[in-house]
Amino acid sequence: MSHQVPSIRMYVGVFAALLIFTATTVWVAGLDLGRLNTPVALGIAITKGSLVILFFMGVRNNTPLTKTVAISGFLWLLILFSLGMNDYLTRGWLGVTGR
Amino acid sequence: MKEAAVHQEPSYLGAPYGLAAWLLTKDHKRIAILYLISVTIFFAIGALFAATIRTELITPQGDLVTADLYNKLFTLHGVVMIFFFLIPSIPATLGNFFIPIMIGAKDLAFPRINLLSWYIYVVGAIVTLSVVITGGVDTGWTFYAPYSSIASNTNVTTAALGVFITGFSSILTGFNFIVTIHRMRAPGMTWFRLPLFVWANYATSLIFILGTPVVAITVLLIAAERTLHLGIFDPRIGGDPILFQHLFWFYSHPAVYIMILPGMGVISELVANVSRKQIFGYSFVAFSSIAIALIGFLVWGHHMFVTGQSIYAGLVFSILTMLVAVPSAVKTFNWTATMYKGSITWDSPLFWVLGFMGLFLVGGLTGLFLGSMGLDVHLHDTYFIVAHFHYIMVGGGVTAFLGGLHFYWPKMTGRMYSEPLAKIASMLVFFGFNLTFFPQFILGYMGMPRRYHSYPPEFQVLNVMSTGGAAVLGTGYMLILIYLLYSIFKGPKAPMNPWGATGLEWKIQSPPITHNFHETPVVTEEAYDYIHAPAPERALTPVSPREVTHE
Amino acid sequence: MSNPVSGAKPHPKLQAHFHSMEQQLEASTLGMWVFLVTEVMFFGGMFMAYLVYRNMYPHAWVEASHELNWQLGGLNTMVLIMSSLTMALAVRAAMLGQKRYQIINLTLTILLGCVFLVVKFFEYKAKFEHHLVPGPNFDPTLEQGMQIFFSLYFMLTGVHAAHMIIGIVMMTVILTMAARDSFNAEYYTPVEVAGLYWHFVDIVWIFLFPLLYLLGRHGA
Numbered sequence: 091m092s093h094q095v096p097s098i099r100m101y102v103g104v105f106a107a108l109l110i111f112t113a114t115t116v117w118v119a120g121l122d123l124g125r126l127n128t129p130v131a132l133g134i135a136i137t138k139g140s141l142v143i144l145f146f147m148g149v150r151n152n153t154p155l156t157k158t159v160a161i162s163g164f165l166w167l168l169i170l171f172s173l174g175m176n177d178y179l180t181r182g183w184l185g186v187t188g189r
Numbered sequence: 190m191k192e193a194a195v196h197q198e199p200s201y202l203g204a205p206y207g208l209a210a211w212l213l214t215k216d217h218k219r220i221a222i223l224y225l226i227s228v229t230i231f232f233a234i235g236a237l238f239a240a241t242i243r244t245e246l247i248t249p250q251g252d253l254v255t256a257d258l259y260n261k262l263f264t265l266h267g268v269v270m271i272f273f274f275l276i277p278s279i280p281a282t283l284g285n286f287f288i289p290i291m292i293g294a295k296d297l298a299f300p301r302i303n304l305l306s307w308y309i310y311v312v313g314a315i316v317t318l319s320v321v322i323t324g325g326v327d328t329g330w331t332f333y334a335p336y337s338s339i340a341s342n343t344n345v346t347t348a349a350l351g352v353f354i355t356g357f358s359s360i361l362t363g364f365n366f367i368v369t370i371h372r373m374r375a376p377g378m379t380w381f382r383l384p385l386f387v388w389a390n391y392a393t394s395l396i397f398i399l400g401t402p403v404v405a406i407t408v409l410l411i412a413a414e415r416t417l418h419l420g421i422f423d424p425r426i427g428g429d430p431i432l433f434q435h436l437f438w439f440y441s442h443p444a445v446y447i448m449i450l451p452g453m454g455v456i457s458e459l460v461a462n463v464s465r466k467q468i469f470g471y472s473f474v475a476f477s478s479i480a481i482a483l484i485g486f487l488v489w490g491h492h493m494f495v496t497g498q499s500i501y502a503g504l505v506f507s508i509l510t511m512l513v514a515v516p517s518a519v520k521t522f523n524w525t526a527t528m529y530k531g532s533i534t535w536d537s538p539l540f541w542v543l544g545f546m547g548l549f550l551v552g553g554l555t556g557l558f559l560g561s562m563g564l565d566v567h568l569h570d571t572y573f574i575v576a577h578f579h580y581i582m583v584g585g586g587v588t589a590f591l592g593g594l595h596f597y598w599p600k601m602t603g604r605m606y607s608e609p610l611a612k613i614a615s616m617l618v619f620f621g622f623n624l625t626f627f628p629q630f631i632l633g634y635m636g637m638p639r640r641y642h643s644y645p646p647e648f649q650v651l652n653v654m655s656t657g658g659a660a661v662l663g664t665g666y667m668l669i670l671i672y673l674l675y676s677i678f679k680g681p682k683a684p685m686n687p688w689g690a691t692g693l694e695w696k697i698q699s700p701p702i703t704h705n706f707h708e709t710p711v712v713t714e715e716a717y718d719y720i721h722a723p724a725p726e727r728a729l730t731p732v733s734p735r736e737v738t739h740e
Numbered sequence: 741m742s743n744p745v746s747g748a749k750p751h752p753k754l755q756a757h758f759h760s761m762e763q764q765l766e767a768s769t770l771g772m773w774v775f776l777v778t779e780v781m782f783f784g785g786m787f788m789a790y791l792v793y794r795n796m797y798p799h800a801w802v803e804a805s806h807e808l809n810w811q812l813g814g815l816n817t818m819v820l821i822m823s824s825l826t827m828a829l830a831v832r833a834a835m836l837g838q839k840r841y842q843i844i845n846l847t848l849t850i851l852l853g854c855v856f857l858v859v860k861f862f863e864y865k866a867k868f869e870h871h872l873v874p875g876p877n878f879d880p881t882l883e884q885g886m887q888i889f890f891s892l893y894f895m896l897t898g899v900h901a902a903h904m905i906i907g908i909v910m911m912t913v914i915l916t917m918a919a920r921d922s923f924n925a926e927y928y929t930p931v932e933v934a935g936l937y938w939h940f941v942d943i944v945w946i947f948l949f950p951l952l953y954l955l956g957r958h959g960a
Binding site for chain 2: 797
């Protein structure tokens with residue numbers, strides 16, 4: 091694993107981007123975008139999180155194994171969310187009383 | 190690679206000497222022994238609860254214990270057996286002992302964290318078992334809300350916190366294994382030269398990491414609801430108790446794979462050895478471990494078919510459940526194919542293999558019955574389920590644990606146990622087990638519900654058979670404890686490779702030195718290279734202690 | 741995997757079962773990431789509950805979010821992002837063997853963490869005063885679902901705050917070690933690994949802020 095020392099400029103740049111995204115998410119939350127509000131908010135949060143992971147945590151320079159590990163947690167959460175919501179969103183679909 | 194024929198270095202058992210040296214050890218082998226002693230004690234405690242339950246069930250009336258006490262008994266039986274015995278059993282004992290050796294390393298990646306995991310386990314166990322003195326817990330090991338979060342007036346919070354603490358022990362073990370297997374393999378030890386035991390524990394570690402935290406937060410939420418009124422599952426304020434079940438089973442289903450995968454790893458080692466043959470379809474068996482771990486996360490709703498979960502979701506979970514059976518079947522076929530035309534050795538390890546294959550087969554197939562929603566409606570919460578999971582966890586998991594313990598006993602202790610007694614014990618266990626649990630399939634099919642301390646008189650005969658079987662099973666277990674303990678003091682000294690097995694662990698002295706290897710091995714042979722393996726260094730028929738000369 | 745340079749004395753911090761500092765650092769970094777996956781799943785269980793109940797009680801969710809002070813939440817977000825910057829700079833300083841900058845940046849990180857906790861304390865106090873703490877004192881006139889929102893609010897931010905406290909304690913230990921010259925360009929593993937943990941705690945908040953505080957701004 092090569093250790094090129096990251097530049098201060100890069101860190102400050104990422105920091106500035108994070109602040110801008112934070113301000114953006116606050117501003118967008120004040121607009122009524124209907125059903126788009128949630129995806130936009132999540133999209134911004136995911137972008138911010140990715141910046142922290144890739145740059146502050148250095149995953150951009152890590153081994154493929156570390157990258158796989160980092161992504162696996164979020165993927166696993168997606169399994170919990172999707173199969174779990176599969177229950178809540180389909181209650182009443184098959185016309186059996188109470189189910 | 191040769192090991193020095195005369196050992197100038199003492200084994201890990203002898204040096205350094207003293208209680209403090211054991212309790213503050215960083216040696217993965219000593220930590221494995223600490224775990225072995227602990228899990229044996231907890232097995233005995235869980236077995237005592239089981240014995241009481243089976244004694245109560247001899248008669249149809251609830252006459253030995255009250256209904257409330259019965260609820261506490263089966264709860265603690267489940268909690269102790271699952272969290273303090275089965276989950277750590279193979280990984281923390283055989284896994285801790287052998288994974289570094291099998292990959293050619295001197296220790297795990299994080300030895301102090303390994304020791305910490307044992308201490309956390311002990312603390313978690315003490316906290317959980319403290320409820321035995323303070324009034325017990327009666328929710329069932331499944332802690333279902335809203336009974337556990339609102340209605341039960343037993344020590345749910347303490348038990349939940351104890352389980353929470355213990356979860357960290359598993360997480361630390363899993364994390365140690367993953368980093369070790371990725372980063373500390375010896376030169377030449379590629380992934381596909383690894384023993385399948387290592388693959389199995391790696392897959393188990395994936396489950397430790399991805400699943401345990403979810404049950405941790407879930408039991409914490411129960412504790413929070415009880416103590417801080419932070420109602421997440423409380424129906425009175427609009428909460429959904431089924432959410433508890435989703436979160437609980439998201440871990441607890443994969444947990445059952447934690448409880449069987451390491452056993453399957455052991456069986457792979459034993460099957461190759463008793464057949465003196467390369468495992469048929471090595472890479473299929475290796476990938477099937479990973480597949481079980483991953484697909485195992487997609488099926489949890491099959492525990493919830495009748496709870497109020499949407500039927501459509503039940504359908505999805507049912508199909509996925511059928512899918513998860515496939516990799517297990519792959520393993521079973523491959524083990525059988527390995528033994529076919531193998532050079533079968535009629536030693537005690539074979540007995541454990543055969544016992545496992547038969548019992549796991551029954552347990553696994555009955556899982557398919559339960560995965561089918563239509564059948565599950567009738568069989569859920571009956572003794573059919575109880576029989577199914579005991580076939581897998583006891584018939585499969587405990588048998589594999591015992592098989593591994595026997596197979597690796599000479600390496601870990603440097604002593605051989607009594608072969609004739611081992612054969613007798615394995616047959617007692619097999620017979621006793623079937624007598625205990627097969628009648629329970631019939632009872633469940635006939636409609637006897639689980640977790641009841643009394644039942645209609647027509648179920649008595651089967652219940653008495655089951656209790657009789659439990660007595661035989663218990664005798665088998667006690668016999669094992671006796672001859673294994675005896676062998677430590679009076680057993681013949683074991684040679685380096687009594688079973689003529691392949692693998693780095695059989696090329697070092699029995700018991701190993703603290704750093705495992707005098708120099709880092711360089712691996713050039715493929716896994717299970719039985720063509721070039723030495724013959725077993727002990728006679729195939731038992732020898733008396735006087736005839737054996739060692740090393 | 742690299743081999744140790746023949747004839748070189750092993751680094752005093754190299755543990756016996758590793759064969760090079762690089763292997764040790766890689767193992768530790770991988771280990772921390774594996775641990776962070778467990779943290780993702782730990783918080784994830786609560787995010788699942790959030791998802792389920794937001795879907796069940798969308799209006800109550802908006803009403804409840806309205807009760808939270810988004811300005812304080814936003815301030816805390818900025819505070820944590822800044823602390824991630826100082827943390828990253830501290831790791832960089834450790835990599836370069838710059839003791840002074842390590843100390844400055846670690847101290848700033850700790851201070852910013854404390855600011856976060858102080859703001860949280862005032863937020864919690866306000867909830868208590870407004871009868872928004874679930875349990876017997878919860879305002880009974882509020883819509884069904886709001887009590888669950890607040891239960892999740894307290895659990896999520898409470899568990900997060902607990903992680904912050906652990907992080908601050910850890911950073912104080914690292915700071916002490918840095919002040920005692922424990923680290924240099926060949927050995928700074930604890931700083932790097934602690935930094936990963938700190939950034940993770942920041943990421944959790946990055947998600948908590950919009951999901952908890954920003955729903956009530958216009959009513960979704």
